[in-house]
Amino acid sequence: MPSEVRFAALKRRLEEHGWTLDRISGSHHVFIKEGEDHLSVPVHKGRVGPGYVRRFEKRLGIALR
Numbered sequence: 094m095p096s097e098v099r100f101a102a103l104k105r106r107l108e109e110h111g112w113t114l115d116r117i118s119g120s121h122h123v124f125i126k127e128g129e130d131h132l133s134v135p136v137h138k139g140r141v142g143p144g145y146v147r148r149f150e151k152r153l154g155i156a157l158r
């Protein structure tokens with residue numbers, strides 16, 4: 094099972110693919126991209142859990158690690 098991913102690395106990969114951090118609501122960082130539904134990333138202690146990373150990779154079709 095893959096381990097957690099640092100949020101900074103995930104954010105950088107999302108921005109490389111045209112996503113922009115729109116807002117932060119509590120522990121959720123919300124990204125937007127024209128023509129796409131928003132993407133809400135739960136961040137705890139600077140990390141994103143492996144289940145969320147797999148879900149985002151499948152949805153977006155890009156490797157986030």
